[in-house]
Amino acid sequence: MSQIDRRGFIKLAGLGGGLVFASSLGLNTLGSALDYANGYGGKKVKDFYFVQLSDTHWGFSGPKVNPDAEGTLKKAVQVVNGLEAQPDFIVFTGDLTHTTDDVQVRKDRMAQFKDIVGQLKVPMVHFMAGEHDASLDRGDAYQQFFGKLNYTFDHKGVHFIVLDNVSDPGAIVGESQLYWLKADLKQQKTDARIVVLTHRPLFDLYPDWDWATRDGSAVIDALMPHKNVTVFYGHIHQEHHQMTGHIAHHSAKSLMFPLPAPGSVPKKAPIPWDASAPYKGLGLRNIEAEVRQVKYGITELDLNGG
């Protein structure tokens, strides 16, 4: 994305009221769609960008935390639809809905969520589950509405792996999925461009707050032989950036309520709504994939687009 294009993107997103995080895997021109015959992993690769939305918690109610609980997701859809250059695709990294013990209510929320995000102009949308969607029924309702819990897809030379670390309520990826992951990785060259999408952090960010995956270290070990791996996740309702070796992990903001920084308060609880700065701490992000260099250029933006 050029600087001009980037500014255009930021401006539009800022008008929408959302906070946009621009995470770049290098810098290039959005939409140039350059082909690189000598791409990574022997694949022909192109530049592109996609949008990550996370933790929309459709069905949550708590006026002190978000008095616009029924409007925030719709606003995010408007923001994305208003982007001057539409992304190649959109990912939702879990907690699409807020949890409920009532199976019918759970399904109703998923149906409502699907209707709302069905208004997105971008036809390609990839979903994944959060513990609120899938932990109480091991992903049964989720799969009825959104499909598989773990899968892969390829886009313009980048291999995407969607990992499920929520349908087991113990926050476990599990042996069978690890086996599946390792088999998939065997098909990838060590310099292949790999993006992992998941809900919980794969590393021990703050286990006392449930911000970990119990067997996440086994996933990271499996990914380590690959040189170009980036992980995007949700769950913690705020930006966080961490390296485990050469693997970068980036968490996204929520679209319902923000949470405090890891361990910053004795008890984790949603940060109350700030009437003087509506939607503060909420947002979405765009992620630019540029394939000639593997580097990360991250830009933090406030609501004024600054």
Add this chain to the structure above:
Amino acid sequence: MHRKKRVLITGVLFVSAMITLGLAIYVRANALPAEREIHITAKKFEFTPDTITVKKGESVVLVVSSQDRKHGFNLRAFGIRADINPGETARIQFNPNKTGKFTFSCDVFCGEGHEDMTGTIVVTE
């Protein structure tokens, strides 16, 4: 001759009795203190009791059971975790070797209040 034999037998019996008595006193004095059982009940979305006080060095067994669904018991500061399945009782050996306040929590997602399902273990001198 008979008298000498009686004295000898009496002496052997006396010495045996003394050894047995001494051994009993030694064993009693050196016996390990009994393990203290602490019963904890888990249910959505609380542990009862949610505050437990133990002494450093005390030998404790946490006896944890669930009243509704599967929960987890995780006391990370001591590397302790267990699944708590309904209808079963988890017996968890706990040797508090440091003082302070330590959080334990449910680490098996159990519903909307899951993240509030925590408790505190206080270890005193």
